[in-house]
Amino acid sequence: MRSGLLTGFLLWTFFLNAQPPVHIIPQPVRLQLQDGAFLLDKNVQVQASAAGREVSGIISYFTGAVKQVSGYALPVKAAAVGKSIHFSIGSTEGVGEEGYVLSVTPTRIAIRASKPAGLFYAVQSLLQTLPAVRTNQVIRIPCMEISDYPRFKWRGMMLDVSRHFFSPELVKQFIDLLAAYKMNRFHWHLADGAGWRIEIKKYPKLTGLAAWRVDDWGKAWDWSQVRFNADRNKATYGGYYTQEQIKEIVAYAAARQITVVPEIEMPGHSEAAMAAYPEYSCLPHKHTFNEPGDFYGRDVHPNYCAGNDSAFVFLQNILEEVMALFPSRYIHVGGDEVDKTSWKQCERCQRRMKTEGLKNEEELQSYFIHRMEKFLVAHNRKLIGWDEILEGGLAPQATVMSWRGESGGIKAAQMNHDVVMSPTGPLYFDYYQGDPETEPLAFGGFNTLKRVYSYEPIPAELNSEQAKHVLGAQANLWTEQIASYEHVLYMILPRMPALAEVLWSTKQSRNWKDFNQRLQPHLVGFEQRGLHYSKGNFKVDIKPQVVDGRLLVKLETENEDGTIYYTTDGTDPGTGSLRYENPFEVKGAMTVKAALAINNSMIRGRPAQQAFTLNKATGRPLQYATPYSKYYPANGPSTLVDGIRGTTDAGKQWHAFNGSDMVATVDLGQAATAGSITLGCLQSYGQWIFFPQWVKFEVSADGKQFTELATVSNTVPVADKAPQTKDFTTRFDPRSFRYVRITAKNLGQCPKGHPGEGQAAWLFCDEIVVE
Ligand SMILES: [Zn+2]
Known part of the structure; x- marks a missing residue:
């Protein structure tokens, strides 16, 4: 069988x-x-x-x-x-x-x-x-x-210990989990702008100064909060791994058939190192560690100076100690997101470009990586870096880790270079895996369990010879928002087991339904062992559907095995509630709550919830004079008449207009009597979204001749930074009409003093209500 x-x-x-x-x-x-x-x-x-x-x-x-x-x-x-x-x-x-x-x-x-x-x-x-x-x-x-036997030889997970630090004991627990699912590469992101985490005996200030910062434990990490602190007696956040601890972890991983691949970021993302050793940056600064806010943006340049030979010696000395600790053939040098500003301003970097005949700073970056590769190859190691190392010319033997989608990986494989795929979608595990409203704060994005499970590491663009250069794939867990190990677990479970199957099992055997069935006992095991995991995959999506003037509710879930139960009376659903089979009609204001049961047992956690309202415009045909932005499709063309109100989450329930006015006409189907009309709008200063200057309400019996009822002006200052929603409403003596036309006047441009001053402003609308 x-x-x-x-x-x-x-x-x-x-x-x-x-x-x-x-x-x-x-x-x-x-x-x-x-x-x-x-x-x-x-x-x-x-x-x-x-x-x-x-x-x-x-x-x-x-x-x-x-x-x-x-x-x-x-x-x-x-x-x-x-x-x-x-x-x-x-x-x-x-x-x-x-x-x-x-x-x-x-x-x-x-x-x-x-x-x-x-x-x-x-x-x-x-x-x-x-x-x-x-x-x-x-x-x-x-x-x-x-x-x-496995399909791919690189089955990896990356953990960022720079943004938040995790103790050696927790790193071992992380390794244990990878081992349980036959993963074999632990990519350890040991150095970044937010903290240096590996003891380098030759340069004690790296861990003495740059492994510690003042910030609030438990909160999302954020550049503006970073303040490195030289005074170790003060309460500081951070930590690092001693060389003894690293040796122990490397051996622990090896006993579990896992190779630890260390990453030392260069030439960018190096604020921590540059704060400790400013002499190796382009524009050495007078750095005083105890002044709040002095770390980032003002006087620490993120890059090593590519024109300073001593900076290369510094890095080579660091790598010598790294290589002594890590037997991994691959040494990861980062190479991503290099801000070239300091190189442009630096005399030494500019001189280097001249003497080496480099046309631009991209080629200077390539020079930097080439030089480091030469050093690693001389020590019988291989360089691996993020896909930016392609810019300005790829080093001769470099392996590329493709994160900005797959195109870097495809390009490198076509050039006969080895590649590890780790595209943000779906392999960034710091992204959301379920409805953001019910998930802990994540970096952004949306990588559900099913999307991870459906990932195919070999792009269709590669022929069979080029495909051999795809060593495998890995998921990356950046920890800006992740301050606790429980949260680490939550982000990798159960997505990591899904990726493990992608990388180990045959392509033909991949079967989402079967995987879900096999996963259930694992989830039970996680609970028994007290391991946090996300139930995002089991969340039910509650979606409006407008069909022939009727508003229906459709319930969906990624998980194909379960049965969806729902209520419309505000109570939490159980197996005795209504069992979902087909979309059902909204006949009055109601709150739908829905949750999944598997094998007759409700998945625990907060059920999905959505309130619906009903008014004379709900489900009616709506036409826009100018189309809404394709970036904000919300629930499709009927979003303004779908019975769902938006929140300050701009990504849901809102139709958006960039620089242009919103003009919408709704046909109520037949003459109806009403006494008020409302348009709901959003303002979110930080996202360049502003209330309309005014909203004009017009009605008509034939859809040709319109009568203006009122123009309602905005009263909220454009500089009000608090994200907020507002109803623009006109009330009038009840009258009969069939058509409603609403014009919302876009602010046009972001106002004076706004970061986007002079550029197109956004206008967001969620609903038209006729009562
Ligand atoms: Zn320089």
Whole structure:
């Protein structure tokens, strides 16, 4: 039986506690379930038919994990007797260097691989068949045959420890999670503008000064708050890893088949280093660490000086210590988002461009990276950098990590360079994974579980030869908004397991529904182990639908397995509530609450919620004189008559007009009597959105001859910076009309003193109400 047959039926039997199915993530290449089970008890012995410290390390990792959930300390014997688990290194056809063959019968479990890595991955598959936490119940491992191997060799996760610092213990926990899903690269973002996190013996000020700052723990990190502090006695935020701690973490990761790839950012994103050693920046400044606000923007230039040979020596000395700590073949040098301003103003940089015949600062950046690559290659290492290292010419052997979409990766692969894909969409895990209204503050963007799971690392643009240069992919967790480890977990679970399947399993086996079913027991395990994870994938989207003048509500979720239950009376939905099957009609003001149930059990957390109102304009045909901005589609053409009011979240429920007026005509379908008309608007100074100067209301019986009822002027100052909504309303003696025309006068340009002064202002409208 192929694993694809792990259907709802099997899942159902799992919950009835009968023969347990396996729910391994990532999905093994070949998995054949058989009748019967291996009962794990205290008499089971473990045998290693392979010598070596690495293999015995893997076996003790395994027995340790078994002891945690069962309490049994399985004895390891040279020759096991009776019911036993055998580890062996030997030839395994067709599963490669990281693959393994695993066989479970009622009396024997056999694990075979050509390399220790394969044994470790077999152990992970096996551990996923055990309970997540300590149990006294009989542990049944279903009989099965697995042969398995990864699709990609780079299966990575990046953690940014500069914006927020995480202790060595937490970094190890992070590594444990990656290992559980067969990820094999931990990209450690150790240095950035917000803090230097690695001890460099030659340059103690890097950690003595630039690893510490004054800011509020727990709040989103923000440049304007950064104040580096030389006075270590004061309450400061930060930390760094000593070289001893790093060695320990590198070894810990290696024992879990994970290579730690260190990143030292250059030539930009280096405010921290430049604050500590200003002599290596272009325009050395007098830096006083204790003055609030003196760190960023005023006198610290973010770049190393590309015209100063001492700056290169400084970096090379740093890299020598880095290479001594990290056996990784790849050393990441950043290279992204280099602000060239200081280079343009720097005499030495300009001189360097002249002597080296460089046409512009992009070529100067390329010169910088080439020079560092030469150094790394001379030390038998490989340079990897963000895709900006393509600008001005790619260094000869460089590997490109493509983050600004895939185009940099495609270009590099076409030039026969190796590539790791990590496009912001969908692999930036600092982005939202569910409705922002119910999620913790994130960087922005929207990378749901399904989008991650649907990611294909090989772009269609590459032919099969070029595709070989795609080593794999990785997700990046930047930590501007992430101050706690619980939050780290929340952002990577369950997206990291989804990415693990993308990178390990075959492309043909990818199946969203099947993945969702296998994921459920993992989520239960996360809860049992106290690991925070996002339920964003289970959120229900409540969407309005206007059909033939009627307003309908459509409920949707990414998760295909569940049943949606909803209420319209304000109560929280449960399995006894209305079961959603088809869009239903809004017949009066109501609040829809909806949530998902899987296997008849409601997903916990706040249900999705949306209020609807109904008035004479709701669901009626609406025409604009000039179209709304395609960047703000909201709920489609009927947004202004969809019964939903917007909030100060500009990204939802609002139609937008850039520099132009909004003129909308609504046909009520037949003559109707009403006494008020309203247009809802938004002002959000920081987002260049302003209330209209005035709103004109006109009505008509035939849609040709209009009578003006009123023009309502705005009373809120344009300089009012608080995001706010406002109803522009006219009330009148009830009268009959069929057509309503509303004109909202755009402010035109951002006002004097505004950052966008003189540029087109935005006008945002959410709803027309006729009552
Ligand atoms: Zn310079």
